[in-house]
Structures are given as C-alpha cells and as structure tokens.
Amino acid sequence: MQARRLVGTIILIAGITLLIFSIGLSIAFGVADISLNTVWNSIFHYDATNTSHQIIHRLRMPRSVAAVLIGAMLAASGSIMQGMTRNPLASPQIMGVTSGATFMIAIALVFLPGISNVNLLLFSFIGAGLGLGLVFGIGLLAKTGLTPVKLALAGTAVTALLGSFSNAMAIHFDVARDLSFWYAGGVANVQWDTVKLLFPAAAIGLVLALFISGSVTTLSLGEDVATGLGLKTGLVKAAGVLVVLILTGAAVSVGGTIGFVGLVIPHITRFLVGPDYRWIIPCSAVLGGILLNFADIASRMINPPFETPVGALTALIGVPFFIYLARREGKNI
Numbered sequence: 001m002q003a004r005r006l007v008g009t010i011i012l013i014a015g016i017t018l019l020i021f022s023i024g025l026s027i028a029f030g031v032a033d034i035s036l037n038t039v040w041n042s043i044f045h046y047d048a049t050n051t052s053h054q055i056i057h058r059l060r061m062p063r064s065v066a067a068v069l070i071g072a073m074l075a076a077s078g079s080i081m082q083g084m085t086r087n088p089l090a091s092p093q094i095m096g097v098t099s100g101a102t103f104m105i106a107i108a109l110v111f112l113p114g115i116s117n118v119n120l121l122l123f124s125f126i127g128a129g130l131g132l133g134l135v136f137g138i139g140l141l142a143k144t145g146l147t148p149v150k151l152a153l154a155g156t157a158v159t160a161l162l163g164s165f166s167n168a169m170a171i172h173f174d175v176a177r178d179l180s181f182w183y184a185g186g187v188a189n190v191q192w193d194t195v196k197l198l199f200p201a202a203a204i205g206l207v208l209a210l211f212i213s214g215s216v217t218t219l220s221l222g223e224d225v226a227t228g229l230g231l232k233t234g235l236v237k238a239a240g241v242l243v244v245l246i247l248t249g250a251a252v253s254v255g256g257t258i259g260f261v262g263l264v265i266p267h268i269t270r271f272l273v274g275p276d277y278r279w280i281i282p283c284s285a286v287l288g289g290i291l292l293n294f295a296d297i298a299s300r301m302i303n304p305p306f307e308t309p310v311g312a313l314t315a316l317i318g319v320p321f322f323i324y325l326a327r328r329e330g331k332n333i
Helices: 002-028 036-044 051-085 097-111 117-139 148-172 176-184 192-211 213-219 223-228 233-255 261-273 277-301 310-332
Strands: none
Touching (some): 002 051, 002 261, 051 192, 051 213, 051 233, 051 277, 097 117, 097 148, 097 176, 097 233, 117 148, 117 192, 117 233, 148 176, 192 233, 213 223, 213 233, 213 277, 223 233, 261 277, 277 310
C-alpha cells in the first residue's frame, strides 16, 4: 500500500511538472515556431505590439489550456465510469455519452442557429445524459445482466444510431460543415471565451470526482459488499453520473469527439497506483491532460501546415487497446 501511495505521489509531482512543460511546448510549436524564451517573455513581460506575443496569448495559450482540461475531464470521467460499473470497457465514447452530446449539439445547430456557447454547453449536457440513459436502458433488457461486453455493444449501437441521426440532420439542413468539427475532435479554434466556460465545469466536476473517490473505491468492490459496508450506493451512483455528465458534456461541447482517452488512461493509472480511486482519479486527470496536450502537438507536426484531427491520433492508441480488452472480456458474454 505504501509503495502504491509513493508511486501515486511521484505520478502527481512528475506529471504536473511534465504538464507544465508540455504547455510550453504546445505554445511554442505550430505553423510559426516560437522559442521557449519568447513564450516566457510573453507571459511575464507581455508586449501588445509583438506579433509573437499576440499569437501566444490569443491562439496558443487558450488552445493548450483547453487540451489539458479536456484530457483531464475525459480521463477522470472514464475512471469514475469504470469504478462505478466495474466495467473495464466503460468510457465516455464507448458508453454513448459522447455521441449523445454530439447529437444534441447537432440539434442545436439545426434549430437554433447562432446559439451561444453557454446554451451549446447545456445542450451537450442533456445529450450526454440521453446517450448514457439509452445505453443502460438497452443493457437492462439483457436477460443475463449487464456484462461489460454487452454494455459495450449497447454503447456501440447507440453511438451508431445517434451518429446516423446527427449526419442525416447535418446533410438535410446543410450544417455538415459546422458539425464536422465535433466529429473530427480538436482544440484548434478554441478562444479564451470558450476556456472561461470550460474551466468552471472542469473545476466543479473534478472537485466532485475527488469528493466521491473514496465511495467509488468501495463501490468498485461490488454493490453487495458496498451495501454491507454501509455505503449508500444509489446516492453514490447518482453523484457519479452527475460528475460524468458535467465532465463529458463540457469536454464534448468544446473539443468534440475525442475518443479513448477515458478508456486507456484509467487502465494505465490503475496498473501503476492500484485499485484506490482516491489516487486513480487525480492521477488519471493529470495523465489525461498530458496525453491530449501531446496529441495536440503531434497533430500540428504530422502534416504541416495542415492539422491532423486529434481524435484520429487518440484512436490510434485506443482502438487496439479496446480490442485487447474486448477479447479479454469476451468470455463473459
């Protein structure tokens, strides 16, 4: 136990250090490369007449901060989902949360053109709840219970269904170009106004996640065991679902469909720090922020001056990992 705590502490300290360094790299690298010294000067000695300083403050900094926040939110959300459901395949994308949020964003773009970012965030929350509700509703119809693979299959079906509806509306009402941003996934056009909306959701969601982390650890032992230990499982699940909706809904409304961060990172973190979610959740948040920020940096370097969708890069890591987990859990179908 002490060794696990030591590893968790090291991950947090080293991870936060690497996170700060990755933000510096993210600000420095792009179509116009900027030296780290210039980045430092722009932060502490901002010159409004300096073009590089303007690029850093108006474009690069909000983009990097958004990537870190979204990565942390998705990873923490995936950790809570896996802990509550005891399902190693659970993640925002696989469980229909992301597709539900994107579906409601499509509806907002079609029927409420010019919708504000705040209202778009609310639609994303509603859609996240819709997607999650549909997946669990379908999963409950299974006669032999909610096995991990059955929930994953239900999530895949809901994702395909809502994705089809979203595409049909986008084509019919000619908003496909607007919606394509959410399908590609990324933080290329994020501005400070958007980050100001994202930050409160991230702060509230992550604080609540840490608050219920001990209860999630107990719940991960099994519902019968948790009930026997006096845990109010219904209340914990309701709080967990609320946290997932806040974190995922806000992340999708800003970054679009960025998949598999919430699947891969919690597994890596659990392997390193053990089964205690008081360590898994904060460490996952830090590692998720690092992963997405470096993925965003890579998206600019693969085919400059064009950008590769960040969602495609995270999928390169996540899809093989998902196949491995599905094969391992296949015996429980």
